[in-house]
Amino acid sequence: MPHTPDHSVRDLSVSRPRLRRDLRFTFQDLRGRPSYILEDLTHRRYFQIGLAEYQFLRGMDGRRTASELLARNARDIGERALSEPEASVILRWLVEQKLLETESADQSDRRYRSAAERTAPQKQPLLQQLLFLKFPVGNPDRLLGQWLPWLQWATGSVFFLIWVVLLACAAYVLAQNWQPFVQSTTTAVLPQNWFYLGLSYVTLKLIHEVWHGIFAKGHGAVVPEWGVQLLLFVTPMTYVDASGSWRFASRWQRIQVAAAGMYIELFLAALAVFVWVNTGPGIANTVAYNTIFAASTITVLFNANPLMRFDGYYILSDLLRIPNLAAKGQQFVQWLGRKLLFGIRDQPPPAYLAQPLAIGTYGVLAFIWRWVVWIGIMTAVALLFKGAGIILAAFSVAGILLTGFAKSCSFLFTGNGGPRPHLGRALLRLTLIGASVIAAGWFIQISPSPKAPAVMEFAGKAILRVRCPGFVEEVRCANGQAVVAGQILAVLANPVKLAELGQIKLDIQHSELRRRSYFEEERLSAYQAESEHLRSLQEKLATTQELIDSMTFRAPVDGRVFGVDLPSLKGRYLQPGTAVLTVLPVSAPTVLISVAQKHRAILDTHRGQPVVLRLRGQSGTWRATLDRPEASATTAVPHLALLSTGGGPLPVRGRPQLATDRETGLARERSGDSELSHFAGLERESEALASQELTEARFAAHAVLQAQDGLPQQLCEGVWGYVKLANVAEERLGVWLCEKIVVYLTNRWEEVTGER
Structure with missing residues (x-):
């Protein structure tokens, strides 16, 4: 059996190490200091070493002893030469990494064993093998070489300029359609979209890895392997071995290879933005949205994340010029x-x-x-x-x-x-640390008052929407301005509709003349028919006139007016249904609270008790009195401002059809007669509310703001934040944590065993 001597434990004056002849060195400049990449071609591994280590290794020809090599290293390198302990560590490392030739085996035997070692499954922890199944599918180097002449144009500067312009335009278009885009996220995760989302994801990742290979081949690297890796048995993740780029002398070439996958994904996502904006509901629109979603969210969370050993890590490592950044960071954490x-x-x-x-x-x-x-x-x-x-x-x-x-x-x-x-000293320190943790859990008192999302709402608010499309001609109010009932707020103009009104008036005149003529000629049937036609024209005139009158927006009640970016409205063309202004009455707002089912008991015991309110974007807190909790929980959406699709805290999902007539009423209720009157004032929003539902049923409750100084005068509908129940008994932190863990594990086990 061939025996590999342990050079690290033999005397340096005796051992004559010989470096494997298939190893390759590549020079790199690291922060102005020379360094080298040691490439193991057989095992496809790369190691970065300094100048002293390189000079020491290059002399290992099997004829000179380690002492002679160390002496030459000291003579040539000077103060930065290796010491004897460092040389021993390097020899041990070379043996462990199988970078030295054996004394009794020839090159062909060594290559045979190395090939066998490479094809044999690597020993990994069992859990890692189960959760990250890896399936190599072959060597793509030759195929990528054939594709390179056709795709190399995408690696040049011209394509980069196109990429920058396209991304800028797509970002602008997406910003203009941000609200619909965010609202569509509710359908992106529904089961009926899983097929299209999975298809988009797999296609993107396949192109992602191909682009890594194309950039690596374009710079002269070999791409020896690609394959598929399954995360948790169900999530496919493609991979390509582009580690050959590590020997590139230019760090910018290495960065290009690392960023190539995200580069092409963002390009495809930008194209998909224009497809999504310019298509209606259908397969093309769905695939385009899924492409944007997968190429942005998943890419940012995984590929661009430098804390994971993916593309972002290698980019950061080269930008900082710190090779093996993760290993060095781990060594620091261990120290x-x-x-x-x-x-x-x-x-x-x-x-x-x-x-x-x-x-x-x-x-x-x-x-x-x-x-x-x-x-x-x-x-x-x-x-x-x-x-x-x-x-x-x-x-x-x-x-x-x-x-x-x-x-x-x-x-x-x-x-x-x-x-x-x-x-x-170590046992004393560990004892003190453990005692500190136990003492903190026992002596620290907490008030585990549940937080619940809450939103400000005004009873009797009025949303002014466009009935007749037209161009905004005048805006006669400012955001937050006090207005009186009947005051003109904005005026729209529609020349086509005005011309239509004039034509209807002219048709009425002609119809009256014809009817008079039929009457004089005693043509009774024609007279009756023309009378019916005249009546329809008069009804059409009234309807058209009503639409034209609706283009003048007047305040329906006394209050304050609010709108989104009012100064920019002038000259814009508004479609029917567009919300232009909201008039809030002068009455004080109420607080609508959405409470999880597990906190219902606390809600019941605190009726009439104070709650603490903190609003987003507002400094300080306010107190309100809990008034009336609802009797039952529902998945109906309480308020658009609370939905995750609009930046709120409540997750929602699409609902193909309403479950009950009662929940239909929840989205359409405007008066205060219903028990769930917190949906008041949502007229047109009812369609958005009715098409979505909460992922879990929740209770609704109301609170009345207490009279106090410092309440914002410009407080408007839809401002949301959190409320916290006050005067809750304090508990010990450690006891509370233990109880929470026990309850969580018990619930999960009951769900599995079907006891619930």
Whole structure:
């Protein structure tokens, strides 16, 4: 059996290391200092080394001893030469990474073994294998080489200028249609859209990876593999091995390869914006919206996120000129943990000292993000796979806790090859930390008052909408201005409709002449027919005149007027149904509160009690008195301002048809007679309300603002925030957390076992 000697433990004067002949070095400039990329062609791995390490490795020909190489390194490099301990560490690393030739095997045997090692499945944690299934589908290098002449135009400067202009235009168009775009998100996640969303996602990601390969090939790299990776067994994620770009001397070429996928996705998303805006309901409109949604939201959360080892990470690493940023950040977090938990007083990692702010910040943020992602994945597993998911998540949590405990004990008693902590000082520090956590949970008192979204509303508000389309000719009011009933607020003009009115008047005159003529000629049947025709013309005249009169907007009640960007209205053409102005009465607003079902008991016990109100965009808090909670929960939408599609806190979903007549009334109620009169004043909004529903049924409640100083005079309909119930008994933080965890786990288990 071939034996690979451990050069790291042999005397430097004896070992004669020989570097593998298939390794390749590429020069790179790193912040003005020379560095080299060591490329392992057999295993498709890349390592970045400094000038001293490069000079030391290049001399490993199997004839000179490590001591001779170290002496030459000191002579050629000078003060920055490797020390003997550093040389021993490098030799150990070369053996561990299988970068040295064996003493008893020839090149063909080594290549055979390396190929076998490469094709053999890599040992990974079982949970990682289950959650991230990887399926290579072949070597695309030759195919990408054939595509390159046809697609290379998309990697040039001309296409980049087109890309910039197109994205700017698409951003402007999307901003003009932002409200409809946000409202459409409710349908994007519905089951009936999953097929189109999945199709758009898979197509985008396939193009994404192809563009990585095209840019890599365009700069001369080899692309040896691509494939599919399944996240949680159901979410397909394509990948391409573009690691050959790491040996590029120019960091901008490396950045181009890393950004290529997002580059083409944003280009396609920009094209989809114009398709979505200019098409009506149908497959084309749906696919275009899904393309925008997938290429923006998913790309930002994953590919552009530098805290994950995707495109954004490699771009950030090259922009900062910090190779192996994630590894260096992790080393810093490990050192910081040893220092804080065990009292180790060793120096920080050398890489951290070079750029402490960037590496330290990234390491801490990446550490937090990994935990967030892990918690999210465990939650998804528990929800997606029901009982099996809960068991899998439990095993994962137990495994992480036990592994962390074992590593901590090993480090505490052995130091794991580094400085060993002082046992007494470390145990004292850990005891104090644990005691502090327990004391905080016991002595810190909290008031776990539930927060509930709330919105300001005015009983009797009037929304002035366009009945007859036309151009805005005059705007005679300002936002927030006090107005009186009958005051003219705005005037529209429609020359076509005025001409139509004149033509109708002329037709009436002709009809009267004809009718008089028929009467004089005693043509009774013609006279009666013409009389009917004249009556229809007069009705048409009245209707047209009413439409023209409606183009003059008058205040229906005394109050204050509000509108969106009133100064820019002049000269704009408004379609029927467009809301122009809202007149709020002089009466004080009320507070509409949407309460989760689990807080119903608290709601009942606090009727007539004060609540604390905090509004978005307003400083300070106000007090209101809880007046009347509704008797039953409903999924009907309480107010448009509270919907997630409009920037509010309540998630909604599309509803193909109304469930009951009562919920139909919820969206159309205008008077105060109904128990759910908080839907008053939503006339035309009723269609938007009726087409959507809350994802979970909620209770509605009302509160009356208490008389107090500092209430904003310009408070308008739709301003939302949160209310918090006051005078709730305090609880210990630790007890409250434990109860919440037990209740959550119990509910999840009951859902799985069907006991609920």
